[in-house]
Amino acid sequence: MTSHALKRLTPEMVAEIEALAPRYPDRRALVLPSLHLVNKALRHVPLDAVVDVANVLGLPPAEVQDTLTFYQFFHQQKPHGTVRAFVCRSISCALRGGDELLEKLCSQYGIEPYGTTDDGSLTIEPAECLGACDFAPCVLANDDLLKNLDPAAAAAALEAVKIRADQQNAQRPQPTTHSPMEDA
Amino acid sequence: MPPFEPVLLEAIGTPESHTIASYRARGGYAPFEKLLAEKQPVDVIELVKSAGLRGRGGAGFPTGLKWSFLPKDHPGPVYLCVNADESEPGTFNNRILMEDDPHQVIEGTMISSYATRATTAYIYLRYEYPHAWDRLQAAIDEAYAAGLLGKNIKGSNFSLDIYLHRGAAAYICGEETGLIESIEGKRAWPRIKPPFPAIEGVFRKPTVVNNIETMACVAQIARRGVDWFRSIGVPADPANPRDPGSYGPKLYCLSGHVEKPGCYEAPLGITLRELINEYGGGVWKGRKAKAAIPGGISMGLMTEAEFDTPLDFKGPGTVGCMGLGTAAVVVIDETVSIVDFLHNSCRFFAHESCGQCTPCREGTNWNLRILERIRAGKGRLKDLEILLENGTTMGMMPGSTICGLADGAAWPIKNVIHKFRDEFEDYIKRTNPEGWMVTDPVPALQIVGAH
Structure with missing residues (x-):
């Protein structure tokens, strides 16, 4: 543990990390x-959280940031949508319309690939x-995993995932007062 | 129906196949308990060596031999890393094993750990498999509860912990030293070898990295024996003392333009045509096949005329493919443009190059830009020469990169341009009638990102 005041990590998150340490x-x-862990809670990993993780692990923040930036998986600037949809574009999917599916979904939701809808409910990313x-x-x-998607039916499948995500969020315990989960 | 009875997939589709009760009922875990009680680790290495098991992750390296590279009498700890970062396009057999028969994988991991004296095994699971994560974790929990994991298992001196470690969507983590770096919390940049992981691997300790399907094979060899394993597949060529043969069952992933995509178990050495027709229900929509990838996109293409090639460790190499790879067969029908195919391949590798070695980072991205330009109707015949030059100079084979990703990126380029050169030239001349003969440098259409 550390003497630094943690800005984004809650004591519960620190406890979860420590439970993995052995x-x-x-x-x-x-x-x-x-x-x-951070990404699951905050849907992105802001710089403050990187510093927190570094403090908890006893590492220079630059080392954590170095690792983070390698994996394009972790967004840093702003949270991804409540639903994050990876649309496969590799060969087997491409042969059966993966690229067209990505295009269709992006145009239906009015976003570019890697973009998030204005209401923050959905991010669409191309995936390998x-x-x-x-x-x-x-x-x-x-x-x-949404399977054998027909472009015409894909948005409906995504809407169903959004409803489930909303239900899960409603059941999740609200952050306690000492955990500043909101953006500073 | 094909006469071959599946073994690795025997439980797939049966109720509760993912539970320990189902696995026990099939005879699971008894082989591990027997080996633990009666055999020394060195005997288990001999067992796997004599079975002739070759790694199922792509390279086909003999598993027992890999284990025997570990230093003798090392004070430890020794680590086993199970590679479940299955990311080669077209490959999904590990996912099916982990989701629907995780205990088979866990038992193989236990036996392999015992053989290598590993007391900690990490299963490095790609992010994209959340269902496999849940199933594996549940299986590990069941194994602990049954006293099959933990300290002094079944009263023996052997202790083992198995932990899941989650990746973050990067293909390079499937390269064994990239995987090791990733577990250590670093960017997954492959290491220069030697030292090989057997000498200095994760946390600088002796380490074995094996694939999920290899673990399942180990479990079945322990249960059914060496003779059973060697009765399947293609025997070693007696005229070639360096040929280790292709023994055992193999999980072939069949996808793309076939009627029935799926994961099918067959003896090593089945031909591509048999696989497509007997298991896959033939090419879809009554069309003809143009070509197929024999084992993941890095392997290149086999043309329809080459479909009678056996899919063992040797076969694909005889028709200009890199090898059997992951045995992921992707069929493309006659309507697919070979330019689009190669573009997809180049886009994948440009995205997944880890950026450590310049020839790969720059080469894969330039290849993609050239393919984008060709597709946009601005190609020149000269571009084929540039692509081939890139293809022959990037990779471990020409000695310009640390790992084999660039070889995997380059092979389809060389292979496809060689086999379909006429189609490329026709496409370029047809779409760029004014400029196909130009040889001056041209600007790229756009900048593409990389890791």
Whole structure:
């Protein structure tokens, strides 16, 4: 632990990180699990959280940032949508209309690839092979694999994931007062 | 129906196949308990060596031999990293094993850990497999509860912990030293070898990295024996003492333009045509096939005329492909433009180059820009020469990069231009009638991003 005041990590998140610590002989190995934890809670990993993670792990913030920037997976500037949809464009999906699916979804929601809708409910990102080529073309939306998508039906499938995501968020415990979850 | 009875996939589609009860009922975990009670780790290495098991992750390196590279009498710890970063386009067999029969994978991991004296095994799972994550974690929890993991398992001196470690959507993490760096919390830049992971791997300790399907094969070898494993597949060529043969069952992933995409288990050595027709229901929509990838996009293409080539570790290499790779077969029908195919391949590698070695970082991106330009009707015949020059100078084979990603990026370029040169030339001349013969440098259409 650290004497620095944490800006984005809650005590619960720190406890979750510490619970993983015995798995690795080196605390640096906790970088990726920590970034995932932050990303799950905040839907992005802002610089303040990077500094927090570095403090918790006893690392220079630059090392954590170095790792983060390698994985384009973690957004830093602003949160991704409540639903993050990865649209596969690798070969098996491309052969069955993956690129067209991406185009169609982006135009339906009025966003560019990697963009987020104005209401913050959906981010659409192109993805390389999702490993579900038997269900091409496919989309990974949060934890749901949407299979054999017909472009005409794809938006409806995404809407169903959005409803589930909203229900889950409603059930999630609200952040406690000492955890500044809102943007500064 | 094909006469071959699946083994690795025997439980797929049966109720509750992911539970320990189902796995036990099929004879699972008894082989591990027997080996633990009766055999020394060195005996288990011998068992896997004599079975002739070759790694299923893509390179086909003999698994037992890999294990035997670990230093003898090392004070430890030794680590086993199970590579579940399955990201090669077209490949999904690991996902099916982890989701629907995770205990088979876990038992293989236990046996492999015992053989290598590893006391911690990390399963490096790609981010894109949330369902596999849940199933594997549940299986690990069940194994702990059953006393199959933890300290002094079943009263022996052997202790083992298995942990899941989640990736973050980067293809390079499937390269074994990239995977190791990623576990350590760093950017997944592959390491210069030697030292090989067996000498200095994760946390600078001796480490073995094996694929998920390899783990499942280890579990089945322990259950069914060496003779069973060697009765399947293609035997070693007696005239070639360096040929380790292609033994055992293999999970072939079939996708693209076939009627029934799916993961099918067949003996190593099935031909591409048999796979497509007997398992895949033929090419879709009654069309003809133009070509197929034999084992992930890095391997290049086999033309329709080459479909009678056996898909063992040797076969694809005899028709100009890099190898069997991940045995992910992607069929493309006669309507697909070969330019579009190569563009897709180049886009993938440009996106996934990790950026460490300049020839790969720059080469993959330039290849993509050239393909984009050709597709946009601005191609020149000269571009094919440039692509081939890039293709022959980037990679481990020409000695310009640290890992094989660039070789995987380059191989389809060389292979496809060689096999479909007429189509490329026709396309370029047809779409750029004014400029196809120009040889002066031209600006790129746009800048593309990379890692």
